[in-house]
Amino acid sequence: MSIIVQKFGGTSVADTKRIMAVAKKAIREYKAGHQVVVTVSAMAGETDRLLNLANEIDPAGAPRERDMLASTGEQVSIALTAMAIEKLGASAISFTGPQIDMRTDDGFTKAKIRSINDAVIRKELDEGKIVVIAGFQGQTDEQEITTLGRGGSDTTAVALAAVLGAERCDIYTDVDGVYSADPRIVPNVKKIPALAYEEMLEMASSGAKVLHTRAVQFAAKYQVPIQVLSSFEDKPGTMIMQEVQEMEDVVVSAITHSMKDAKVTLSKIADKPGMAAAAFQLLADRNINVDLIVQNVGKEGLADISFTVERADLPYIQKLEKELLQLVAAQEILYDPKIAKISAIGVGMKTHAGIAARMFSTLAAKDINILMISTSEIKVSCVIDQDYTELAVRALCEEFGLVDEQVSA
Ligand code: ADP
Numbered sequence: 001m002s003i004i005v006q007k008f009g010g011t012s013v014a015d016t017k018r019i020m021a022v023a024k025k026a027i028r029e030y031k032a033g034h035q036v037v038v039t040v041s042a043m044a045g046e047t048d049r050l051l052n053l054a055n056e057i058d059p060a061g062a063p064r065e066r067d068m069l070a071s072t073g074e075q076v077s078i079a080l081t082a083m084a085i086e087k088l089g090a091s092a093i094s095f096t097g098p099q100i101d102m103r104t105d106d107g108f109t110k111a112k113i114r115s116i117n118d119a120v121i122r123k124e125l126d127e128g129k130i131v132v133i134a135g136f137q138g139q140t141d142e143q144e145i146t147t148l149g150r151g152g153s154d155t156t157a158v159a160l161a162a163v164l165g166a167e168r169c170d171i172y173t174d175v176d177g178v179y180s181a182d183p184r185i186v187p188n189v190k191k192i193p194a195l196a197y198e199e200m201l202e203m204a205s206s207g208a209k210v211l212h213t214r215a216v217q218f219a220a221k222y223q224v225p226i227q228v229l230s231s232f233e234d235k236p237g238t239m240i241m242q243e244v245q246e247m248e249d250v251v252v253s254a255i256t257h258s259m260k261d262a263k264v265t266l267s268k269i270a271d272k273p274g275m276a277a278a279a280f281q282l283l284a285d286r287n288i289n290v291d292l293i294v295q296n297v298g299k300e301g302l303a304d305i306s307f308t309v310e311r312a313d314l315p316y317i318q319k320l321e322k323e324l325l326q327l328v329a330a331q332e333i334l335y336d337p338k339i340a341k342i343s344a345i346g347v348g349m350k351t352h353a354g355i356a357a358r359m360f361s362t363l364a365a366k367d368i369n370i371l372m373i374s375t376s377e378i379k380v381s382c383v384i385d386q387d388y389t390e391l392a393v394r395a396l397c398e399e400f401g402l403v404d405e406q407v408s409a
């Protein structure tokens with residue numbers, strides 16, 4: 001019997017009425033002859049509410065305790081979902097991450113999945129039950145509760161689909177597919193019917209929060225087809241799968257933005273070997289991920305290094321400030337949390353030149369200053385002032401033909 005994994009995000013389980021609708025969707029797949037595993041997120045706004053409480057006490061509080069707190073949201077929604085399925089006449093059972101031994105490393109607040117024990121799930125599926133599993137959470141070898149990072153329920157779902165050899169992983173959300181930009185910012189942006197894993201990976205890692213980055217990594221590694229679709233309307237979504245030839249014909253397939261980063265500058269550090277290594281090793285030791293890095297060679301043997309980190313990590317860097325300054329003999333550390341990263345992505349960039357130049361000219365024409373740049377084989381990213389995010393995304397969508405013509409009434 002084939003297995004389908006369905007994942008429902010926060011808005012899809014926002015209240016009990018919506019949870020009943022989720023139950024109906026799970027039962028529909030079950031009646032179509034599949035074994036069904038459902039992963040749910042916390043009810044809309046709940047994870048934010050919990051983390052705001054934590055921040056009221058200490059924004060740089062122990063990551064272990066933040067996970068202990070944040071993981072509770074999903075425990076509520078799995079129980080309600082299982083109850084809803086039973087109410088509609090099918091059999092269901094809910095499990096937390098630790099109950100199915102969703103094993104992770106100990107990177108609290110952004111833990112990585114290491115293994116899953118599928119025996120418990122298979123036993124229940126074989127007994128004819130719909131199995132409902134909490135997204136976002138796991139446990140370490142020492143049975144400490146961890147979370148997979150914001151948006152991590154997608155990763156739970158895809159990892160489950162991989163380990164169970166599922167036919168497909170359906171990600172139900174509040175949009176009806178993946179668009180060439182966030183449809184909340186560009187209402188007339190085009191929907192993408194099918195995307196290569198590689199492109200979706202770049203989109204997710206550069207801010208398209210419709211899918212969690214590690215979910216796409218798992219899907220690519222284990223060849224799990226993902227479908228992103230609406231939990232509110234019955235219509236085809238976007239398939240994420242192996243690259244097919246026609247995809248390379250599109251030069252730029254998406255423009256993404258991320259406003260969850262902050263820029264940190266270590267100013268006037270000694271311009272000699274080992275300084276960058278020392279600074280970034282200290283951050284890596286504290287599980288702080290660094291994204292873009294720029295070094296300006298300064299005057300008189302002094303240089304500046306700027307880099308971006310997640311905004312949520314700023315309080316932890318501020319805690320390390322003295323140590324960091326001493327380590328690299330920097331004179332000053334500056335923070336700019338008001339930045340946005342805008343990226344143009346497309347597998348077609350491998351075979352077409354000049355995309356970066358077109359992107360820079362489009363931003364220049366709108367008088368938008370570029371603070372940092374990075375490129376990969378299929379992506380160009382620019383860091384700009386956060387206030388210009390919408391303007392930049394819209395202008396780039398128009399430049400690269402990613403919007404539908406306005407239909408006049
Ligand atoms: P869920 O709670 O279901 O996981 P998310 O809020 O995490 O939902 O992700 C869905 C949201 O992702 C959409 O509401 C949309 O605003 C945003 N989004 C950003 N970029 C894109 C994109 N390129 N295509 C579709 N949605 C996008």
Ligand code: ASP
Nearest residue numbers: 041042047150151152153
């Ligand atoms: N509830 C978690 C969050 O809000 C996980 C998720 O929704 O995917 O980040």
Ligand code: MG
Nearest residue numbers: 009151209210
């Ligand atoms: Mg999400």
